[in-house]
Amino acid sequence: MWQGIAAKIGELDLPWEKTRIYQDGTPVCGNETALAKRLAERGSPNYLFIIELMKKGAVLEGTEDMDLLIREYDLLNKLLMTKAGSERESVNTEYQEKSRKLLILRDQFIAGRIASTLQNGELPIVFMGVMHRLDKLLEKEFQVSYVIYRLPFRSIGTIYNA
């Protein structure tokens, strides 16, 4: 999938020196570039691609509220620490409910972050996971266009491998 995205973005021929990247999971921390390099070294395909874009002149911007990411991490911890069985089921339900609420807060923060950091004449590229609804918040102020369309539900593969 990332190869396809890279090809599509390449075709756009963007002014890279005036492009700011916002990435799901990248906190506002002051060492965004070092973090991206670390995650790219670990083999993360999206960060590998972001590093490529940065080499062309794009800037990676701190995107998320660290406190909210820590809350997400704690939720995931709880979910993964629970052994399979009936307890896992109830923790799953709790996780889905809480992470949905958390996602709304994260989206609000990201939308504010984009609005406050983007300079005149700059272009944002936003990489977000499938569950985000950030586009709904941004479309009031920005003209949103999609490199590929969102994947909000099950993929063919998931259905066939079920």
Added chain:
Amino acid sequence: MGHKTSLLRADPILFSPIYLNADNVSTEKLLALYRFSNIFFPKMGSGLVKTIMDMERHSERLVANSSPEERKKLIRQMNSLSMDILLTVSDEAQRIMEISVHIVPSEVLERAQQGRNDLVHYQQLSDELDKLIAKLIAKEVCRRFTSKLADGFKALTGIKQVPSFITQLLDIGWINRDGELLHEACIDDLLTGKYREQFEQWMPTELLHEGMEIRETIETFFAISQYDGDSLIQDARERHALLEITIRETVRR
């Protein structure tokens, strides 16, 4: 039956697994059967399991009407006996569903005598059966719909000026040159995503309508959750690993 898929991980003493001949099941038949059952036998899955469970409940009468000695004797005498009941659903001559119930009366009587509560087991069976039937129908409906989509895409890949919509799908690896949807593709995005407009422009209207109807049917009737447990956990593990590095690296600084 040809290819059997075991649907239940039930206690083999009380229930044999339910088998579904997935190769022979057609969307229309199964969907019709499911709708019929929902109208006339609400909650078919649980209804079916209840019938089976009732066979066991009757054994309680025997417990109440006989002395402990008599029951022990009876259990001993029935020790080697077993009873098989076969329920089948056929489409013309082909069996599409087979429910094989294997009962060992002495075991049933022993359980009844011990007063074991089977409610948990019952609920588990009922839920699992409902989910499995729903999943199978959803899968079959999707399979049929994707083959229709493939026909539409194939027609468009063959024309002189291939629409950008199609080249984009080819580029991101969602379809191949034969128009077939590949692993990464997602029907919902075609029907309701940002390409809906182009889908509407290039594909037959009835295909869009059918797709929307199927989508609605699956969501309404079968209430398949967005994620099954396994994929949720897999996604959670990946995200957890990523966040762990992120937090560690940020805090270290």
